[in-house]
Amino acid sequence: MTGRADPWIDVKARALAANVASVARRAGGRPILAVVKNNAYGLGLGTAGPLLDRHAAVAGLAVVTAAEAIALREAGVRKPILLMGYTDEGTAAELVAREVRLAPYLDGAADMLQRLAERFQRPIPVHLYLDTGMSRLGMPFRRAPAWIAELAGRRSIRVEGTFTALTESEFDPEQLRRFADVVRQARAQGAELGRLHVASSHGLFLRPEALFDMVRPGLALYGAHPSEVTGAEADDLTPAFALRTRVVRVERLEPGDGVSYGRRYVAQRPTWIATLPVGHADGYPRSAVNGCEALIGRRTYRVIGAVSASHTIVELGDEPRIGVGDVATLVGDEHPSIHPNEVARRAGMSVYDILMHLNTALPRQVV
Ligand SMILES: *Cc1c(COP(=O)(O)O)cnc(C)c1O
Secondary structure, three states, rough: OOOOOEEEEEOOOHHHHHHHHHHHOOOOOOEEEEEEEEHHHHHHHHHHHHHOOOOEEEEEEOOOOOOHHHHHHHHHOOOEEEOOOOOOOHHHHHHHOOEEEEEOOOOHHHHHHHHHHHHOOEEEEEEEEEEEOOOOOOOOOOOOHHHHHHOOOOOOOOEEEEEEOOOOOOOHHHHHHHHHHHHHHHHHHOOHHHHHHHHOOOHHHHHHHHOOOOEOOOOHHHHOOOOOHHHHHHHOOOEEEEEEEEEOOOEEEOOOOOOOEEEEEEOOEEEEEEEEEOOOOHOHHHHHHHHHEEEEEEEEOOOOOOOOOOOEEEEEEEEOOOOOOOOOOOEOOOOOHOHHHHHHHOOOOHHHHHHHHOOOOOEEEEO
């Protein structure tokens, strides 16, 4: 055995850089606000954050929890960080002290920011979060003009950006009209709105009219793509991570031998199988048994039986072909069958779940 078999994640710095360049091209050179929420989509906040931070095309990083914002600073990230989520006043002060930009959306925001500005003796930089139809976070567009008038008039607040999130549906054009309306009214009142940003990965590929002043993708930076995107456009991105482990057992089944819980696979003839010590507790989906494959050496092998918490079994065929200690890749860029979008398709899941469900405890290494 040549190394530890425990599953790990390779984070590919070159692929990440290529995706940043690809996104920047697609965005016509607009700056990128790189979304690194949910542990940088599984790549690891402390691993992917600093790698993204150093690219000139990346203007800043965006997260959804205060803990993520603080973790990024502790990992050495220097660029502006935007918290696209709720924060109470105490946490807001901690964040402002670390140069994290807040995204106000509540009615009391102007007063809270005023208090923070007095405490820090300087204007508080913010990005105004507008709700144009998601009904999730953001100031509802109908009340937004009056709310912006109150915020934007204060010297204690510096509006660096204004943004909204699209539903990524046929409703997007209506949301874009609402956003443009609020922007027009606010500007007519003399409000400074900073950089406008709307497009996630979906918008980047499918809503060219939503690019505005800055783009805000997550998924595409990590090399996966919205499921509607295919062909050369999809191929322009490279998965920037790989979920790997090493083979820990190679055995021959006799006819009638079953595999794993429930014996959903029973050998019809003598067949070789291999056990991989990675399972659904690591984030490899249970439904991978519905057609996913693992790459071992130059060939891919079908997942059979069941994906249990910590183990997955693959069918090798008539010959053993591989040995204990060989590296197996479950998700990655080295073969079309293990591309995250293809794994998601075969497993009947969203590609976001393939990335974001990768267990945070798995070791990440930059390669
Ligand atoms: C997650 C998120 C994004 C990035 O979305 P992707 O589809 O991963 O590109 C952008 N904006 C907001 C508000 C988000 O929550």
